[in-house]
Structures are given as structure tokens and as C-alpha cells.
Amino acid sequence: MTDTELAALYDYPPGRTWVTANFVSSVDGAVSVDGRSAGLGSPADKRIFLLGRELADVVLVGAGTARAEGYRGARRERPLPIAVVTGRGALSPDLPLFTDTKVPPIVITCAAARLPDLPADVVVAGETEVDLGLAVSELAARGLHKIDLEGGPRLFGAMLARGLVDGLNLTVAPLLTAGDADRIATGPVVPPVDLELASVLREDDVLMLRYRRRGSS
Known part of the structure; x- marks a missing residue:
């Protein structure tokens, strides 16, 4: 598919x-x-990952994933803000997220978190834990309606538990890994979310699946 066709699809x-x-798994x-x-990446996965950012208004990610994956801030011609969720304030101002960016990141936290002084737009959503529904509403209030949730599994699981996820772009890497790695979503047990398959693409042995929550529009 051309870039234009792929963008229209996604x-x-x-x-x-x-x-x-x-996510990729x-x-x-x-x-x-x-x-x-x-370790699961491929050119196909990278293309979908970057497309997700190009189409979005904001990237939403958990603090643990931002640290582990070495997230940097918005550096492209169209600055895409990074919104980081932390319930404990586990961020430091020397992270590339804050030092290598064109626009200040958004830090979504709760009142009980011990957050250091950060060069960021700090959003307090909740008292003792982050209220993710309020967090999404705060992003929307800033005009950030197209939200690209990049992880990690705990944040994804928490978003699912609140009924806040509308779609899933899943790249399946042709690997068997075993081990003790997380699934793409972990957290509280919730009733299964019914999805409908919106599209399937293949590049070599990599599958790119696009799902929507059934009944969403």
C-alpha cells in the first residue's frame, strides 16, 4: 500500500x-x-508505529515504558506532545523526554504523587491514584482528541478496565520467545472486550492487525 492509502486506512x-x-507482540x-x-521490531512494525504518531494528536505512555524505552520528546516539524502517566512521580528532569524536545511533555499524575520540579505541563488527575478517565478528558480539553496509546502493558490494562480504549493496532512478529515477558495488557481482571477485525495486512511474515471495539464508531 502507498503511504496515502495506509494513512486513510489507519x-x-x-x-x-x-x-x-x-503494540507489537x-x-x-x-x-x-x-x-x-x-527485539520484536521489523520495518513493517516501525512503519505502523511511526504512522500511529503521524496521525495522532498526542502519544500516551506510562512512566515505566518511557524510561525503559528511552523516550525522547517531540522533535519533528509537527511537534507531537508526549503525555506520560505516573502515579508515583517516578520521573526526573534529566530524562531525554525533558531534555531533548521541542515542546514540553505533559505529565499526568495524582495529588498524592511526589513529583519533582519538571519542565512539563503537569496535569493532576485524581487524588491518590491517576483517574484515567479524567486524564483523557484533560487531553481532549487541550484539543488532543486523537490519542496514540503506546504502553506499557499496565497502562493498557488499566485503560481497558476503565473502558477507555477504542481500537488496537497489533503487529504480530514471527517469533516464539517463551520466557516471562508481559502480555500487551496486564492488570485487573475485567470482562473481555469484544473487538471487531477492521483490517489485516501482511509484509513478509509479519502480520499487521487492526481492531476496533465492537459498537464503537
């Missing part, structure tokens, strides 16, 4: 706030190799 629905999770469900998703 674009967000207009006129509403929409959260799309973007092995065939047996591992979300990482040696603690990082890069």
Missing part, C-alpha cells in the same frame, strides 16, 4: 475523542525481548 474517526493502542504473546519491544 486514520482516526472524525469528530470525537478516540484512543488507539499500538510475538506469536506467543510476549510484548518484549530482554525487557524492550525493539
